Amino acid sequence: MKLSRQFTVFGSAIFCVVIFSLYLMLDRGHLDYPRGPRQEGSFPQGQLSILQEKIDHLERLLAENNEIISNIRDSVINLSESVEDGPKGAPGNASHGSAHLSSHLALQADPKDCLFASRSGSQHPDVQMLDVYDLIPFDNPDGGVWKQGFDIKYEADEWDSEPLQVFVVPHSHNDPGWLKTFNDYFRDKTQYIFNNMVLKLKEDSRRKFMWSEISYLAKWWDMIDIPKKEAVKSLLQGGQLEIVTGGWVMPDEATPHYFALIDQLIEGHQWLEKNLGVKPRSGWSIDPFGHSPTMAYLLKRAGFSHMLIQRVHYAVKKHFSLQKTLEFFWRQNWDLGSVTDIMCHMMPFYSYDIPHTCGPDPKICCQFDFKRLPGGRYGCPWGVPPEAISPGNVQSRAQMLLDQYRKKSKLFRTKVVLAPLGDDFRFNEYTEWDLQYRNYEQLFNYMNSQPHLKVKIQFGTLSDYFDALEKAAAKKSGQSLFPILSGDFFTYADRDDHYWSGYFTSRPFYKRMDRIMESRLRTAEILYHLALKQAQKYQINKFLSSPHYTTLTEARRNLGLFQHHDAITGTSKDWVVVDYGTRLLQSLNSLDKIIGDSAFLLILKDKKMYQSHPSDTFLKMDMRQSSQDSLPRKNTIQLSAREPRYLVVYNPFEQERDSVVSVCVNSASVKVLTDSGNPVEAQVSAVWNDEKSISQTAYEVSFLAHIPPLGLKVYKLLESQSSSSHLADYFLYNNDGVVENGIFHVKKMVYAKEAIAVENSFLALWFDRSGLLEKVKMKEDNKYHEIKVQFLWYGTTNKRDRSGAYLFLPDGQGQPYVSLRQPSVRVTRGRIYSEITSFFDHVTHKVRLYNTQGIEGQSMEVSNIVDIRSVHNYEIVMRISSKINSQNRFYTDLNGYQIQPRRMMSKLPLQANVYPMSTMAYIQDTEHRLSLLAAQSLGVSSMASGQIEVFMDRRLMQDDNRGLGQGVHDNKVTANLFRILLEKRNGVNLEEEKKSSVNYPSLLSHMTSSFLNHPFLPMILKAEPSSPTFKMLSEFPLLQSSLPCDIHLVNLRTIQSKVAKGYSDEAALILHRKGFDCQFSSPGLGLSCSTTQGKMSVPKVFNQFAVESLIPSSLSLMHTPPEARNMTEIKLSPMEISTFRIRLR
């Protein structure tokens, strides 16, 4: 009780400080308000508006004040509660109103919220992939006809009591872009597949077919007539045609972020709901190069009960075949129960083509691919061609095929066999339909008519197979027949030492562009939906609701298309890459317009003043990418001394945030003001044209913005000689040719004795003569850490098979990057940030430290501009080396969703130890964790204890024999963006951690990652003599207050209308509760949010928007739970991603 009183006193003290500082702020507001007559309007009116603004300002302060008081009250209550529960660390809870408060209070997560991470790992599935890798020898012996497997034997009477049940499943694998563009494939192949499907399936109701890529189906649908549409519907109803997965594409599973994986799934499922009314229930992923448990989780959450995967390491397939674990319940590593279990079938053999799907012997199976009959264009590479089935040979051919099916069935636990029948772009010619179906029908007729064969064979779809499998399994045993498996299936190898770890990095330019597009799409979705609601409320007809919804849909589809396993992977032809890039760029530009128009409506004071133009917007993004293969550039804002330029900055994150905003202006004499006229401390830095020359026309102004959650906030930029801005200073090493512009202090350091160093209140960094990081001091405990950054090259082997778009086949260990000349180094020192820039021949490497108190100052930002267009057969890597005793363990994320522990295995070749990283990788020992956070997907590894390395670009001159038929040498000047975060750990049990198959980032790490993936978006208000003057709100938070620290608003996605074209009244609110680890020394430092055990009161979420209804839904909106009803409180479990249908007013 005594303690709780102390906290009350503490709370009151904070309260007093807040009141006092508010008083000061108000007072300053008076002093700093622009004096003299205003330029526009008559004098009294100007005064009136000033008065109005002051009242607004006061009101806002009052509201903030109330909130601060209620927060303090809450925190005091929380504290006294937790004091009663037992002692705990630093005091605090969220403060929503003040940047100062938020940055100085060290907050802590609710102790109950820390339990999840500490409990995880206590689960023991039957099969843990990390353990499987210990068991497998990876010796690759010759297995005979099944080269990567073994000889399969069976007894003739094995099916006497229960016959073999075979499902032959015809399918066609259609890549939405690879060797041809999406449109060209459609024109040349896919449309004929659909057309023939309608004709040929109708001929016999026993014929079946499967489809998965909705991007193609939707394109075809738009050009066919109603009878054809009806025919498709009746095929679906009759079960002859099944839609499997039903995403916009069959996405890659290594490089996409879960935002985009979900989005393309929703896009596909929404299309199906509207046009066909079908709900897929089985997942079909036969071509992605390795498989992620994130995909299994998303399918489960979307309501799927089964899934199939194919490209898994050949040695794993063999091991699973021996153990009969090819069919399993896939459970998430982090799942403490069994809620994430989904039935998964792993195909046992080398490929999904017909030679590798009927059984172990491709020489036999190939003879049952009747497209390869003699006389056609295709043959069988194993030397024996197929024979057309006739009464004369049907007995022997049936025997031969049945032998393969029986052998295949020996690898599984039931007597149901799945025999896929298809390949890339198959069934495009009607002759193929006849050849395949007619020959198989004869074989079926024969087999089914011979009781002694003990077989029942038919065409089927994937769900037909799974249904039969479930029935058979239910008959067989009381408890589940199938094992539980946890873990992932990276890194894939299809043969020998051919590991598919190259594509984690291939075409990194577009991997970065993809991530920018994701953040932009999310922003456009959220702002559009809320603007739409305001437009409806205030009857603003000028808001382009329908055209914007159309472009939004196109953007969803272009992003969806890019998640395809030959798009984001960087494994398509050069011109197909250009096609994807052009689509992304077009959508980026159109999203900028939606964002500008929507933000403008939301921030306008008088909504009736809203104006819009079809081709222009009043709020313009400050960045622009001019072509699909160039880096985005900042626009230069033209300032004047008379009229301020208005900057509207959007915080796309669901927590209030302090972050540095940098924009380009045309004068070094620039003043930054808040909307109410308070000056904001700013840094003016030079814009460098290149290594040596400073721009005479553009300057960068940077300031710390404090913006509420999903908030828009107005700042003013004014040209002013009496500016409070601070010029950055420059110190140059090994650089003699610099042309100065007379404004900045530029000092040439010829023989500098002191080391190059920068620091802020959290960190001090030291660099070597090349500007590469050497040493870090954490000010938390004043300890020094040797953390070195270096660059390396990997070459490619001189054996027959060499690295290409898919494969990484290095010539040995990475070799240190050697620059022909000592790189020049530029040190920038400023009030807001300091940075070191080194100019190497192939990389411009920049390390920046922000001088801010919040989260942004606690890590260093690293950006690399990579240009390897002058080299041949090299891959460039950034390696971070430290004294952290990580041994052979490291951690990488999967799809930005979860962390997968990894082990560097010396029994595997180097390239097998490279893994995909979407957002982060880290190493740790009992005392520290060193994280590399990323703003794009790339390949990553830890080749030795204490190291993390990331692949930045690769240039390979040859094909790697996986069908692409070219190297990857269309390299661009590519930007990679990272943050390096060093954290002190507390109370770690190393032995337990070594055994555990699960690990979590800290809250700080999650937040730091969000700075990279969802940065502030500055927009500039158009100012032309002709444009009208608009009054804007000083700020407009879309949320009432920050969401809990661990809850991420994945999307607020306007749902399509079920009947008409366009949008409905509802949106899909997608939320993710992140898992996090609390065992760090200052886990809450700089956070301005708290955790709530996953609870959120919905009516209080949105600011100025009432929640009319909120109904839980499956992830992709296909299903509504039977017990679903309108709810007011959301409760999410740790790691859960959930979708709700929300209706706002």
Ligand SMILES: [Zn+2]
């Ligand atoms: Zn494919």
